[in-house]
Structure formats: structure tokens, C-alpha cells
Amino acid sequence: MEVDQVKRKFLKYVLGGSLTALAAMILYPIIAYLKPPKTKSAEVSSVKIGKVNEIPNDSSIMFRFGTKPGILVKTQSGEFRAFEATCTHLDCTVQFKQDIGVIWCACHNGKFDLNGRNISGPPPRPLTPYKVIIQGEDIFVSKIL
Amino acid sequence: MKKNYWKMFYNWFDERIQFEDIIQFAAKKYVPVHSHSIWYYFGGITLFLFIIQVVTGIMLLLYYKGSEDLAFESIQYIMTEVQFGWLIRSVHSWSANLMMLAAFIHMFSVYFTRAYRKPREITWITGMLMLFLAMGFGFSGYLLPWNELAFFATKVGTDIAGVIPVIGKPMLEFLRGGEDVTGATLSRFFGFHVAVMPAIFTVLLGIHLILVQRQGMSEPIGYENKPVTEKKTMPFFPNFLLRDLLFWLVVLNIVALLAVLFPWELGVKADPFAPAPAGIKPEWYFMFMFQTLKYIPAHILFMDGEVLGILLFSAAGLLWTSVPFWDRKTLRGEKTRFINYLGIFALVYIILLTVLGYLE
Ligand code: FES
Numbered sequence: 472m473e474v475d476q477v478k479r480k481f482l483k484y485v486l487g488g489s490l491t492a493l494a495a496m497i498l499y500p501i502i503a504y505l506k507p508p509k510t511k512s513a514e515v516s517s518v519k520i521g522k523v524n525e526i527p528n529d530s531s532i533m534f535r536f537g538t539k540p541g542i543l544v545k546t547q548s549g550e551f552r553a554f555e556a557t558c559t560h561l562d563c564t565v566q567f568k569q570d571i572g573v574i575w576c577a578c579h580n581g582k583f584d585l586n587g588r589n590i591s592g593p594p595p596r597p598l599t600p601y602k603v604i605i606q607g608e609d610i611f612v613s614k615i616l
Numbered sequence: 617m618k619k620n621y622w623k624m625f626y627n628w629f630d631e632r633i634q635f636e637d638i639i640q641f642a643a644k645k646y647v648p649v650h651s652h653s654i655w656y657y658f659g660g661i662t663l664f665l666f667i668i669q670v671v672t673g674i675m676l677l678l679y680y681k682g683s684e685d686l687a688f689e690s691i692q693y694i695m696t697e698v699q700f701g702w703l704i705r706s707v708h709s710w711s712a713n714l715m716m717l718a719a720f721i722h723m724f725s726v727y728f729t730r731a732y733r734k735p736r737e738i739t740w741i742t743g744m745l746m747l748f749l750a751m752g753f754g755f756s757g758y759l760l761p762w763n764e765l766a767f768f769a770t771k772v773g774t775d776i777a778g779v780i781p782v783i784g785k786p787m788l789e790f791l792r793g794g795e796d797v798t799g800a801t802l803s804r805f806f807g808f809h810v811a812v813m814p815a816i817f818t819v820l821l822g823i824h825l826i827l828v829q830r831q832g833m834s835e836p837i838g839y840e841n842k843p844v845t846e847k848k849t850m851p852f853f854p855n856f857l858l859r860d861l862l863f864w865l866v867v868l869n870i871v872a873l874l875a876v877l878f879p880w881e882l883g884v885k886a887d888p889f890a891p892a893p894a895g896i897k898p899e900w901y902f903m904f905m906f907q908t909l910k911y912i913p914a915h916i917l918f919m920d921g922e923v924l925g926i927l928l929f930s931a932a933g934l935l936w937t938s939v940p941f942w943d944r945k946t947l948r949g950e951k952t953r954f955i956n957y958l959g960i961f962a963l964v965y966i967i968l969l970t971v972l973g974y975l976e
Pocket of ligand 1: 558559560561562563576577578579580581592593594772
């Protein structure tokens with residue numbers, strides 16, 4: 472009797488253990504498969520986006536920075552400002568709204584001033600700025616490290 | 617002669633299936649008749665609209681291509697080249713929207729008549745899960761045309777999932793198939809929409825319907841205890857069923873009318889590097905949540921506003937789904953005002969914020 476109990480317990484552990492191991496063996500690759508691989512797009516460090524006099528004062532253009540959209544604003548006084556165009560609220564893409572002189576997000580009416588600061592609406596943080604470099608006539612934008 | 621063939625045919629199946637039991641079962645089934653009987657039809661209507669979705673969905677599948685460069689074009693092709701393609705797509709979209717509406721009505725009527733109480737807890741839970749899944753169907757299906765609105769709706773929607781503490785980030789990557797909304801996201805949503813979710817939904821629907829058949833229609837709480845002589849009933853077969861079918865016919869006409877008069881638009885192809893268009897809105901059944909997120913300030917105490925909003929909505933959803941377990945009074949057969957007030961509050965809140973969302 473005693474021995475039987477021990478045997479039973481032993482079998483229970485062996486069986487339970489192997490079943491758990493089996494489940495893990497099946498589940499692990501499934502879960503790992505579901506996680507998308509990192510896209511290995513070459514890290515961009517700077518992009519050329521246009522020529523200084525092609526862009527009028529008080530206007531903006533959109534550009535690509537790697538996989539992210541970016542926005543370049545030329546202020547009324549002719550200064551350049553560039554930001555990652557992804558809204559810090561819920562990821563929509565922002566635009567320059569000339570009539571009110573702010574960077575605006577259409578999704579939840581978020582507003583940023585031309586320094587990228589979140590000034591009204593739900594965005595919790597300022598836009599991520601890029602560095603604008605002017606070389607001769609060309610405008611380059613690069614990440615701020 | 618002809619009759620004999622029919623009989624042979626019938627007998628062959630009868631020997632194998634034994635129709636007798638089914639007929640017996642159907643004959644015994646009665647539907648209570650009282651002032652709230654009208655609500656009994658909405659489950660069936662939801663089911664009918666779901667069937668329309670399945671049929672038109674499979675039809676769309678014959679031409680649709682779920683990839684970044686082809687999705688938009690393939691729908692354009694369906695709408696301009698394929699005969700009646702515009703109609704099939706329009707019906708699919710319209711019946712999806714009406715199904716959400718019917719499902720909400722069905723859910724609220726079950727809530728207010730307390731039809732979720734013992735022994736129907738499982739029916740209620742499977743129903744709620746199907747409602748959430750239906751929202752998932754709507755959300756994933758919305759992206760498939762790969763147009764501008766869909767693209768940003770998906771960005772916002774998945775980003776919302778991403779702000780949930782701890783599990784948010786992996787979930788966001790799982791949903792998007794990477795860090796951003798790209799063609800990979802489209803492929804995933806396509807898979808969810810046509811394979812994963814229908815499979816889960818079918819199982820839930822099966823349980824839900826079997827339970828409804830086994831337990832019969834629930835009677836409202838005050839009505840339940842009336843003496844049998846004061847209760848009116850109607851045979852399910854054929855009386856109720858015929859009425860059901862009549863409603864279905866009406867619904868089919870509504871769907872057809874809407875689909876023809878207001879064909880679903882395709883809009884502009886998504887451009888991941890263009891700003892979000894002004895006036896962007898989610899589907900109406902997400903509007904009240906979307907609008908709430910607009911009102912919540914950017915920071916509350918130490919939390920980002922939207923994190924709080926999402927946690928609140930999740931908690932509310934959980935509370936709502938588990939109502940059969942904490943509504944003790946109803947369980948004892950007593951009337952509870954509180955449940956009514958809560959329901960009315962939820963209903964008014966949803967309607968009010970939806971309206972506000974559209975007025976802006
Ligand atoms: S995503 Fe920009 S304000 Fe919400």
C-alpha cells in the first residue's frame with residue numbers, strides 16, 4: 472500500500488512534468504513566432520529635404536526620416552524648425568496650420584507651438600525635435616543625439 | 617409516385633437523424649408574451665446580420681488582396697469592375713454597422729430585464745465576449761481598405777492598446793507587426809478579421825445559441841412569479857419564428873436601402889507620410905471612448921490622461937461583463953434600482969458622448 476502511494480505520486484509528477492514540458496515546447500515557438508522580427512532598416516542619421524529658397528516663409532513640408540514622417544516648418548522670420556511628425560498623444564501625424572501659426576494634430580485637436588511644445592489639447596509631451604543643418608542651399612535634417 | 621420519392625428521401629434521413637426529437641423539442645418551446653416581448657427579437661436580428669456578414673465577407677474575399685500596395689486598388693476594382701461589387705461591399709459595411717447597433721440593443725435589453733441572472737451567466741458572458749469581438753471585427757475590418765481614415769484610426773487604436781501598463785508595448789508590437797502601422801499590420805489585421813476572430817466567434821456563438829435553446833427565453837423579474845394562468849405565451853414554432861423571419865425581411869430591406877442609397881465610400885489611399893486629415897473620426901461605436909479621451913486632460917496626478925482613460929474603460933467593461941456575479945439582489949429575485957440607474961447612466965453616457973463627438 473505504502474509503496475503504491477509512492478509509485479502513484481511519482482507517476483503523477485513524471486506525467487505532469489512531461490505534459491508541462493510538452494505544452495511549453497509547443498507554446499514557446501508559437502509565442503515567439505507571433506512576435507514580429509525587428510525590421511533591420513538601415514538607421515538613418517540625416518536626410519536632405521530640399522533647398523532653402525524653395526520653401527516660402529510661413530509654410531511647411533513633410534519628409535521621410537527612415538520609417539517615420541517628419542515635418543519641417545519655416546517660420547515667418549525664415550527660421551527652420553524640424554520635428555518628428557508623430558503626435559505624442561496617440562500617434563497621429565501632425566501638420567502645420569498656417570492660419571493659427573501652430574503645429575496641429577487633427578486626431579484630437581492637439582496643438583504644438585513652433586518650438587514643438589504641446590500648448591493645448593491632449594498631447595502630454597513636446598514633439599521630438601530634429602536638428603536642421605543648412606549647407607549652402609541644401610537643408611539637411613538629422614537626429615539630435 | 618412523386619410523393620413516394622419524397623418519402624424515401626425523408627425516411628433515409630429520418631432513420632439517421634431522428635427528426636422526432638427535434639420536432640418534439642420545437643413543439644414544446646414557448647416564448648413568453650408580455651410588454652417587453654419586443655426585445656426578444658434583437659438577438660435574432662443580430663444573428664441575421666452576422667449571417668449577412670459571413671456571406672458577403674466570403675464574397676469579398678474572392679477579389680480582395682490583403683497587401684499594402686494592392687489592398688486599396690483591389691477594393692477599387694471590386695467597386696468599379698466587378699459586377700455588383702459596390703453593392704456587396706456596401707452591404708458588408710452597412711450590415712456590420714447595423715449589427716453593432718442590434719448587438720448593443722440586445723445587450724442593453726438583456727441587462728435591463730436582468731436576463732443575465734442565474735442560470736444564464738454563461739450566456740451573458742459569451743454574449744459580452746462576442747460584443748467585444750464584434751468591435752474587434754469592426755476595428756480590424758476598418759483597416760482593410762487601406763485608406764487614409766483607416767490608417768490613422770488604426771494608428772490611434774493600436775497606440776491606445778500600447779499605453780496599457782506592462783503588457784502594452786508587446787501588445788502594440790503584436791498588433792502592428794512591428795513598431796509602426798505598415799503593410800505588416802494590414803496582413804495581420806486581415807488574418808485576424810477573416811480567420812482568427814471568425815473561428816473564436818463561431819465557438820462562442822455556438823455555446824450562446826445552444827444555451828438559449830436549452831434554457832429557453834428568460835422572463836423579466838416581476839413577471840416571472842406571476843401565476844401560470846396570468847402568463848401568456850406563444851409557440852416558438854411556427855408563430856415566433858415567422859415573426860422572426862418577418863423582422864429579418866425588414867432588416868434585409870433596411871440594409872439594402874442603405875447600401876444602395878448611401879454606398880460606402882473608399883476615400884483616399886493611405887500615405888504613411890502625410891498628416892492626419894482634418895475631421896478624422898472613428899467608427900461610431902468607438903466614438904464615445906474616443907470623445908472621452910479628448911476630454912481627459914494630458915496629465916492627471918502622476919499618470920498620462922489616456923492611460924487613466926483606458927484603465928477606466930477596461931475596468932468598466934470588466935464590471936459590466938461580470939454583472940451576474942455581483943448583482944446579488946437580482947440573484948435573490950429582488951428588484952434593484954441601482955442596476956437600472958447604472959444601466960441608464962451607461963446608456964446616457966454613450967449616447968451623449970457619441971452625439972458630442974459628431975457635433976464638433
Ligand atoms: S493623436 Fe494627436 S492629439 Fe491625439
